[in-house]
Structure formats: C-alpha cells, structure tokens
Amino acid sequence: MITLIGVSHQSAPVSLREKMAYQEKELAAGLKELTDREKITEAFILSTCNRVEILARCEGDRGVDCVRAYLQEAGRITSEELDRYSYQYHDADAVRHVFRVASGLESMVLGEPQILGQLKVAYAAARQAGTVGPVLDRLLRSALSGAKKIRTETGISRHPVSIASAAVELARKIFGALDGQSALLLGAGQMSELVATHLRSHGVEKIIVSSRTYTRAADLAEKFEGTASNWDGATSWLESVDIVVSGTAAPGIILDRETVRKAIRARRNRPLFLIDIAVPRDVDPAVNQLDNVYLYDVDDLEGVVEENLHERRKSAEDAKRYIEDEVTDFQRWLESLKVAPALVHLREKLHGVGAAEYSRFRSKLGPLTPEQELQVHNLLRSVVQKILHQPIRYLKDAAGRGEAVDAVARYQEIFHIRSDGEAEAPNENQKAGPTHLVEGGKEPES
C-alpha cells in the first residue's frame, strides 16, 4: 500500500509547517527512522516552505498508523493537529497527489517550477539514504519525468504571474531579448527594486537609479552595479534608456506627455517602455498615445497577471488529464507486480512437470546421442512455453484491468500452487528428473 501524509500551505498554518519541516541534515535520519519501523518498506520525505509530506510504502492497511506514530513520536505533530491539519492519501490517490505536486498544481503559485527542483533534491536524498525501493523509485521517477512533460505540453509555467515578471514579459514583447538594454528607475522603493532585479536577471545591462534622496539612489545603483543620478537630471536619461520604472511617492504626475514626446523625438523614435508602479501614478496616461511609447501602470500589469493566471488555470485542466493517464499507467505497473511471482511459479511448475515426465520416460527412449537428447529437451521446453503463452497473457491482461489478485488466486487453485509460491507436491510420476529443464533455478519439490 502506498500512503501519503502531509501538511501544506492549503491545510496548515505556517507555525505548524515550520514545526514539521526537515532541515537538509535531518532528512537522512528521518528517512531511516521511518523505514526502521516494522510495516514501512520504503519512505520518502518532501520538505519545502509550503509543504511537508511523507510518502511511504507500507505492508498492509496498518502502515498508515506507523507513519502517524512516527510523526507523533518524533514530536513533529500531535494527534489532534494531524487530524485537523493533515491530509492523507492512499494508493491511486497518493500517486495522483505526487504527480500533482510535481506538476505545480498544488503549489501556492499555480504551475510554479521550483517544486520540481525541490522534489529532485528530496528524491536524491532518499536514494542516498537507501529508503526508496522499486515502487517509490518508479513513482518518483515517473512523477519527475511526467511533470517535465506536462510543463512542456501544457505550458503551465509559461505565463508569468507576478507584477515584476509580467513587466519583463511585456518588455520582451517590445524589445525581444533584453540583452544590452538599459533601464531607468525613478524612485528607489522596494517594488522598483524588485522589477529591476527581474529586468537585470533577463539581461538588462545598464541600470540608472534616480531618487529625490541621492544616497538611496546611490545605494540601489550600487546593488545593480549601475549609475545613480540626480533627481533634477533624471528626465534627460529618457533620451537614452529603453525602459523606465517609475515608483516614486510623488503626489502627482512627474512625467508628462510633452516631456516624453520631446524625448522620443531625440531618440529618433526608438521605442520606450514605461512601467508606472506608483500610486498615485507618476506618468501622465496620455503618454501612451504617443507613437513608439508603451505605458503600463499597476492596474494594467495586474490585468496581465490575471490573464496569465487564467491561462495557467486552463493549462491546469489539460495537466489533470495528463496526470490521470500517468496514474493509470503507474497503477497498471503496480498491478503487474502482483502477478509477477505467480508467473514465475507457474513457469517453474510446468517446467517441473516436463522435467519429471522426461525423467520417467528416459529409459524407454533407449540410447540417445547428446544432440538427440538436446532436441528432446528443446521439444519439451517448447511445448511448455506454448502451453504457458495464453495463461501468461491472461494474467497480464488481468493485471491491466486491476484484477490481478483474483486472477492469481484462480491460477493458484487450478495449478495447485500454494499462496507462498511453492508448487504443491507433485504426484509420484513427477518425482525426480533433470533440474536443468527448470527455469528460474528452482527445483520442484521432491
């Protein structure tokens, strides 16, 4: 059984999440403690600022209690808090949740890509600790590759959903790549700094900061290895920069239409992108009517963000369909694991019968050359394989339909195979025989 217990920004307050969170150095010990418990065979821990989740493969239905007990005994959460703030998923639901988390569908910012990196780190830690076995390993690898595919196919992370990144997206619609572009910051507030950081990280080369308080401008300019400018001379930069971010606390307009018109003429019509993040606004809205000038204020940027969020929500719907396919594939694989031992035992049983019969009739065949003996062995093997073909196919199909347990039980009954996998004692005629005919290296009981 696959079990997932967790808390996230949607279910629990930050005070509880930070209590449950694992430091990087605590992860290995936590994972070890989990798998040391009797009913937990595999374990994985994801701990980020927004979620802490424990994914475990447990033996039987009581495994979930072991995970709960571990969390309580480790002092990370009380029983009441678990009941009130945590969520629990099992089997297909747990698998679905892992895919949703990896794809960013459960993230605070829908579709954000950071979670994929965090998941990779957590997976590496679990692998290093040796606590992921075949099932969780397969699940996590599928989730990581599936999430990448979902991001590519649906484009869920493509549309920026913060004011600063929306400003960068708009700048790119005007200038293409931002490499080598320059920006002027009017005002040295936090929001201006954030937008400038985004612009800088996307290639804007030169940043000029102008503020009524020159020292603030100088401090911020130093951060970006830019240039500080006197407030009085700020507008002269309009002739040379490509982007203007205005976020002052001025009570009225500081950039009017005439000033910008003159600047555009001096720029020989090179486009100018004005980002007005001030309230009240710094830039006269009429500026947007000028050719080659593009003005966006806070409301405009929020409109862009809202529209992008809408796009992400649409992409999330597509992502859900992909996830359902992935969950079905994984469940099918998981079911196939249930029939694997039965297949091995069935092969052993039938090859055992073949070997016993050969042994019984060997003396009646008279002297055989080694080549003839080999041909007889091959004949027997081929007959057994032919007989096995249809039952094997039936078992695999049953696994695909989620009926593995019933199908295996039927086979055990028909072929007299015990539930521990051992073939039941053969009759007198099947006793003894050459073991080299037995596949899987297991000799039939004698």
Place this chain on the structure above:
Amino acid sequence: MGSILFSLSLAAYTVGIVLTILATVNRSVAAKIGSTIALSAAAALQLAAIILYVRATGRLPMSNLADFLMALGWLVLVGYLVVNARWKVPALGMVLPPMAFFLSVLGIVLPQKHSMTEPVMASKGILLFHTSLSTLGMAAFFVAAAMSLVYVLQDRALKRKQSGPWLRRLPSLHKADKAGLEALVWGFPLFTVGIVTGIGLLAMEHDNVKLAVTKPLFPILAWTIFAVVLGARLARGFRGRKAAYLTIAGFVLGLLTVIGINL
C-alpha cells in the same frame, strides 16, 4: 509531369500549412520541424514544376497574370523559409505560406491569356530581366508587408493592453521591425531596377520616352512610397506604426499595379 509536380507541391503545401498551424498553436517542436520539411519540399516541387512548364511552353515564367501569380507564390514561400530561418518568426507561418498557396492555386486556375512575350516586345532579354526583378521585388515587399502587419497587430495589442493565445505568438516589435526593414532593403533596389527596365521597354515599344515615363503612374507611386519610407527609416530613424502602415500601403499599390499590368 509538370501537372503532377504542381499537384504534389500543393499537397506538400497543405501538409506544411497544417503542421505550421499545429506548431504555432501547440508550440510542438516535431510539428515545427515537419512544417519546415513539408514547405521546403513544396518549394522544391513547385520550382521543378515551373522549370518543366517553361521548357514545355518556351514562355517566360512571368509572362501573364497566371504565371506571375505562380512565380510570386513560389517566391513568397521561399521568402518565408528564408525569413523564418533567419529571424525565427513562427507567427509569420500563419500568413505567408497560406498566401503563397493561394497565389499558386490562382496561378493554376486562372486562364493563360495575354502573353507579354509576344513578339511586339523588342527585347525578350530585357523583358525577362524586368519581370524577374519586379517579381522578386514584389516578393520581398510581400514579406515586408507581412512583417509590418505583424508589427501593427503587436503594437495595437501593447497599446490597448490586450493579450491572448494568438497575440502571445506574435514576435516582438523589434524583430518584426528589423525583419520588415531587411525585406524592404532587399526589395527596393530590385523593384527600382524593375521599374527602370519597365520604362525602358515601354519607350522601346512606343518609341516615346514621355509616354513611357507617364504611363506607369501607379508603379511609380508605389515606388515613391517605398522610397520615402526607406529613406526616412534609414536617414531619419522613421519607424513604428506609421512606417508599417506606409509599407503595407506601398505593397498593396505595387501588387495592384502588377496585377493591373498583367490583366
């Protein structure tokens, strides 16, 4: 053989256009590669068909409206492949290949009449030179006009704060502007020489220089628009929406002129 090649090229066009739409809508890399292969195949097949046609008829490939449209269609497709390889403007795939397809189909279905290669013309060599350069110039202006249209759409979307799945796929203003200017720079000298040789041919035909200069009023008007736009762009930094509108106007006038001459 020629008609089989034309049919094959139209089939390749169709596949290429469908894949281009898929590549633009779904941003599918496989569809993008497939569309480039299919459209390149369409261009190659159409060229082979045109060569066979010229060999079979002994006529210039641009000797009447049908031939001209066929040649223009092929050049527009080649222009798209070149521009897309250089500037990576997938959105242009929604405009130019369908237009090239449309022009090529018109070239096939329109009646083959009024051949300009009649012996009335004094020099077939100059005529070939004139029609080839004019058609090449028009193909370049076709690309310039398409880029200008893309520019106008993007500019309008930015000014009006509009967005949407289709507008997102448009190239940046910078890219549309640069690619349009480059096409204009290539097209203008070709069109200029085409006009000059056209005037020369008219003068030889009518033995009247004054008539030769005044008769082709619309081509000269189109040329003047392009000359003003290009001159202002290169010398004065004239750019933006107005430059884009003027480029589109010049192209429409030029196209109407060429069609008018061939009718």
